[in-house]
Amino acid sequence: MQAPGFWHQPPGLRAALLSPLAALYAAATARRLRTGPRDTVGVPVICVGNLNAGGTGKTPTVIALAECLKARDRNPHVVSTGYGGALDGPVQVSETGHHAGQTGDEPLLLAAFLPTWVAKDRRAGARAAVNAGADLILLDDGFQNPTLAHDLSLIVVDAAHGFGNGKVIPAGPLREPVATGFARADLLLSIGPEEAQTGFADTWGQAVTLPHLTARLVPLPTGLPLTGLPVLAFAGIGHPEKFFATLRAMGADLVRVEALSDHQPLTETLMTRLQKEAKRLGAQLVTTEKDAVRLPKGFRQAVMTVPVRLEFDNAAALDAALDRVLGIQV
Structure with a gap:
């Protein structure tokens, strides 16, 4: 399913007509996130999520974070719901033993880089990963899920598309309002070339209330x-x-x-x-x-x-955040 074109245009009549449904969607998300204390699993949890429905670059971000963590002698595992896959899990993804119809495409790709788990229940997936030796969980797309506590939450956005018209589904592309999401997050990562980053800063810069990283995808x-x-x-x-x-x-x-x-x-x-x-x-x-x-x-x-890989323009804020999560004194 491709996103409706009006989601990425200035708000107009269609967005206005859908605003009551958007308000209900936003309220339902907020209510789900107020369900009480989140669970911990004994190791740090880093959430790589987004505010937009659809792709923003989370998968290359998870791969880049995994490399940063391995360089710090950590053993991260990914936990994903396996969007589009048939497995409920928790099950560790085998790059050769599973196919995308079982696990979803992103977990199957990630399994080539680090241990990856598919679990519709993220808590069960995280516990299984810890039992298998994970000393840190990379939670793939769990920002709007209320079950696990996050030690670090990173919002990923495509710099060229930004947050679209700024409206919540179905009036726009957002799962929740930008300000609401920013209030729960620790870092914002916009991905795109310099021209797109400039456009993103011009449009959304004043709304950014948290440390802002920029990066680009570079083909191998x-x-x-x-x-x-x-x-x-x-x-x-x-x-x-x-x-x-x-x-x-x-x-x-x-x-x-x-x-x-x-x-x-x-x-x-x-x-x-x-x-x-x-x-x-x-x-x-x-x-x-x-x-x-x-x-x-x-x-x-x-x-x-x-293939493409993520290259950060300046990773100082990310390095500081990772060191804080890992308890590394600088």
């Missing part, structure tokens, strides 16, 4: 030069156009693009059609790292994957 070398390569690119992520822009910046000749819904299943029928079109156009099929884990086995050799 694929071993196959993209410059001048005819490409049929497809992506089922929150904002597919970001991936297509990355490929153009790498010099690829995008002869066609296919923007899919976030987490859309890559069926045999869909992939057969895309493969035939690529052959007709003399183009290489290219997709994202997250989409690649959903590919049917028979198509994995035919599709080129372009």
Whole structure:
């Protein structure tokens, strides 16, 4: 499902008409978050969440945080609900033993980097991770969940899209009002190139009431030069156009693009059609790292994957926050 276009436009008539429903949604979220004391599991919990519905860059943020924590000699585990997966859990994800239909695509991708657990009940997932040796929990997308206490809460936002029209679902893209979310968070991370960061600061800078980090996604070398390569690119992520822009910046000749819904299943029928079109156009099929884990086995050799990694512009505030959570004296 793609977000309605009016969510990312100045508030108009449609947003106004939906405001009563948005108020009910915001009230329901606030009521859920007032359910009482949250549980602890004996190790620090770092929540990587967002205010927007849909993709903002949480997965590369979790990977980057995991690397920071490993450099501090910690053994972090990820706990995720496994959006779109069939497993209730808690179960540790096996990169080779599970498929995306069971775990969801993001946990399957994360499992290649660090131990990852799928659990519809986040408390049960965190306890299972601790029992398996985790000394820190990275909670993937749990900011609006009231069950676990957070030692550090990080809100991730796409700098180019910001918080849309600033309205709550269904009038806008937000799960809760910006000010309400900021009041519970410790850090804000906006992801995007310099131009997008400038636009975000111009639009939302005055609303930011917590330390603000900036970062960008940088593609990793694929071993196959993209410059001048005819490409049929497809992506089922929150904002597919970001991936297509990355490929153009790498010099690829995008002869066609296919923007899919976030987490859309890559069926045999869909992939057969895309493969035939690529052959007709003399183009290489290219997709994202997250989409690649959903590919049917028979198509994995035919599709080129372009992975990206998060690079912080200035990680001082993040380093300080991590040191505080870990009890490291500077």
